[in-house]
Amino acid sequence: MQKSSFSILITTKNRKDDLLFTLRKIQHLLDRDDVDCLICDDASTDGTFEFIQNNFPKIKLIQNSKSQGLIYSRNRLMELVTTEFAISIDDDLHFVTQYPLEIIEKAYYENPKAGLFSFRIFWDVKEPEKTETTEVLHQMQSFAGGANVWRMTAWRDIPNYPAWFVFYGEEDFASYQLFKKNWKIYYLPEVLVNHRVDIxxxxxxxxxxxxxxxxxxxxxxxxxxxxxxxxxxxxxxxxxxxxxxxxxxxxxxxxxxxxxxxxxxxxxxxxxxxxxxxxLSMSEYKAYHKIEHTKLYWRPENE
Incomplete structure (x- = not known):
């Protein structure tokens, strides 16, 4: 049996329909022998836990007995990862790129100091008509919390996300910690995802x-x-x-x-x-701020 290389991690709360849409969109990835899928249900009251348990038996499902927040839930999932790489996606986000795992694996092989890759994100309720981009791989200060992939050796080299933040800020917290440990964060535009949100x-x-x-x-x-x-x-x-x-x-x-x-x-x-x-020391602070700002939004008209 092939050993899994990737874990796909999803946190969710009371968004059963969004989550189901996402799972259907990435089903071709979940069917692979080299992929684990882990979901943390943050005390949903809409039947999410039971629905996933009954309809997706291969998914490793955990649940918070009471709502603890997004960051706490992401930490719980990361603690359960046994694979080399861990992909975090939001429950209302899916891959547009058809074969993202091969692209990710190649990018890690070519960039041994990469601790994390952040994906190209299209924010809209529907997928973009145009998916091509002229953007290229480059180093960034931070990353998108719900559209990234960790090298687990880098994750284990720094403290967990700060659960007491509850929501927002965990990405920059991790980015400073990675910087202090000489790990790099990269923007990987070759992997396109659709965040189904009306901003x-x-x-x-x-x-x-x-x-x-x-x-x-x-x-x-x-x-x-x-x-x-x-x-x-x-x-x-x-x-x-x-x-x-x-x-x-x-x-x-x-x-x-x-x-x-x-x-x-x-x-x-x-x-x-x-x-x-x-x-950060003053020299570290200056060096960090020379790195390109985080790329969170992509639109075809920018090309």
Whole structure:
């Protein structure tokens, strides 16, 4: 029997239909002998666990007894991986590229210091009509949390994702840790995925303020955990000012609530910040910021 080389990891909560769509789209990968699939159900109440258990017996399924959040669930899955590579995808995301595993394996072979590859992501409810790209493999600062593949030796060389972040920020946390260990992160545009999200609707969603709060606080946690101390005050002031200028002063008072709550989150998380700090030296900080910014969005008209 062929030993599995890849694990496909999916976290989900109350999105049974999205998850089913994804599993059907990647069924040809799940049928392979060299692929394991692991799903963590974060205490869904829509019957997700039972449905997967009854209809996809080959999938290794775990469940949180109570909701613990995306990052906690990703850590649980990573702890169960026994393969050389681990692919993380969101439950509303699927591969457009037909044979992604061969591309990934070749890319790792050609880049021995690659700890992680991040995929080219098309954000829309439907797949793009045009899939070709002129983009090429290149190093990036960070990666997309729900569209990437880890070399497990690199994952085991750094701390787990910070579960106390709950949502957002785990990618940059890992990117700083990888940088400190001399692992590299690459953008792999040859592998295209479709994230089935309407971005405009998401920005107007009822959880907008909570999402913004969690996004801001995770960014500020990272400042205090990894940036040289002399850089932090200027970065914090600029970050807050831009939120006020671009959102609050234009009448977005949900953003003001998010800013205030995020600041309190930072204050109450000081003990955890101190415990988990792994600060960059000034030379490391400058070197990190010379690396190209993370590529999260791709659209055909950019070509």
């Amino acid at each position: 405009k609707k998401r920005k107007k969603g009822p959880d907008y303020s909570l999402r913004l709060q969690r996004s801001l606080r995770s960014g500020w946690y990272l400042y205090f955990m990894f940036y040289p101390l002399s850089v932090i005050p200027k970065k914090m002031i600029y970050s807050i000012w831009m939120q006020l200028k671009l959102k609050v002063f234009k009448g977005d008072f949900k953003a003001l609530k998010a800013i205030i709550f995020a600041l309190f989150n930072v204050l109450f998380s000081i003990p955890k910040i101190i415990k988990n700090a792994n600060r």
